[in-house]
Amino acid sequence: MDRMQGWIGRKDRHPVEIQAVVHRGDGSSESVKLSNFSEEGCRIEAGSDFRIGERFEIAIPRLGQLKAQVRWALPGSAGAKFLAESGA
Numbered sequence: 001m002d003r004m005q006g007w008i009g010r011k012d013r014h015p016v017e018i019q020a021v022v023h024r025g026d027g028s029s030e031s032v033k034l035s036n037f038s039e040e041g042c043r044i045e046a047g048s049d050f051r052i053g054e055r056f057e058i059a060i061p062r063l064g065q066l067k068a069q070v071r072w073a074l075p076g077s078a079g080a081k082f083l084a085e086s087g088a
Contacts, residue, residue, distance in 0.1 A: 015035070015036050016034055016035065016036060016037045017033060017034075017035065018033070018034040018037065018060060018061065019031060019032075019033060019034075019061070020032055020033070020034055020044075020058050020059055020060045020061070021058070021059040022044065022046065022056050022057070022058050022059075023056060023057045023058070023059065023065070024054070024056045025054070025055060025056060030046055030047065030048060032044050032045060032046040032058075033045045033046075034060070035077075039082075040081060040082060041068070041071070041079060041080050041081040041082055042058075042068075042079075042080055042082075043077060043078070043079055043080075044058075044077060044078045044079075044080055045076060045077050046076060046077070046078070047076070049073065049075055049076070049078075050070045050073045050078035050080075051070060051073060052070050052071070052072060052073050053069065053070060054069065054070045055067065055068070055069045055070075055083070056068060056069075056070075058080070066082050066083075067082065067083040067084075068080040068081060068082050068083060069081055069083055
């Protein structure tokens with residue numbers, strides 16, 4: 001596959017339907033659906049919008065809480081990258 005200029009590659013994500021909970025920096029929580037997933041990140045479908053750069057924790061069944069940051073956002077969905085650092 002040819003990459004477009006400015007394209008940042010990522011590992012392949014796998015289609016899933018996982019219910020999770022996002023815990024945002026303002027203290028609010030929201031149930032969301034993960035519609036694809038890799039070891040590096042996921043796509044989130046939610047009833048509210050996310051901001052690019054926003055950091056949060058996401059509680060995923062059988063994986064626990066992971067810190068993440070929004071890399072792209074559209075109304076009702078966002079792409080998040082998992083963070084290895086401490087502090088969301």
